[in-house]
Amino acid sequence: MKKIWLIGALLMLFLVVGASDGLASVHTYPEGNDSVMYRSLQTLRDRTNQTWQVVLYKRVQGGLTQSLHLRLVGFPGRAALEHPHPLKITTGTERIWLAPETPPVTDTSNVAEYDLLEVMRELNSTTPLRLTVPVQGQPIELPVPPFVVEEWRQVAQK
Structure with missing residues (x-):
């Protein structure tokens, strides 16, 4: 019985650890008329433990x-x-960009969209990032881990 439990636990560990690299969430969406959208979708937590949906998308x-x-x-x-x-x-080396906000896609206060074209052209490594999100009151920091940055670089290079 212990042997079966150990094998099951090792299998689960393999699936969880091994799947983290293979579960890229970069998707391609044909939009017609020779147009394509590439998208990375992640859920991240800020320093106050609030959840954010983070979507990087490129239209070609x-x-x-x-x-x-x-x-x-x-x-x-x-x-x-x-x-x-x-x-x-x-x-992490304190390189700073200011990405301009684009015209709002919605009038809700919990959504904002930013132009990252220049940032992604200049970002030449998979390094962790910190987003300083302008919220009412006090700006918050949203850490972006390297695997997400790598997905963003994949989207930018398509």
Whole structure:
């Protein structure tokens, strides 16, 4: 009985640890008229343990990049983003970018979208990032782990 339990536990450990590298959430969506959207979707927690949906997407038409945006969605009623404010992006070596906010896609206060085209052109390594999210009151920090940065780089390179 112990042997079966041990084998089961090792199998679960293998599946959980081994799956973390293989579960990329980069998706391709044909949009017609020679247009394609590439998207990375992640759920991350900020330093106050609040959950954020983080979507990086790139629109390509005729082989040319039309846009590369990052959409942040906070939990309704808990995150009130300040509009229009840039998103501060910092690397561990203190390289800083300010990504401009794009025109709102919705009038809800828990959603904002930022233009990351220049940031992703200049980001040449898979390094952890810190997003300083402009919320009402006090800005919050949202850590972005290296595996997410790698997905973003994959989307940017498509």
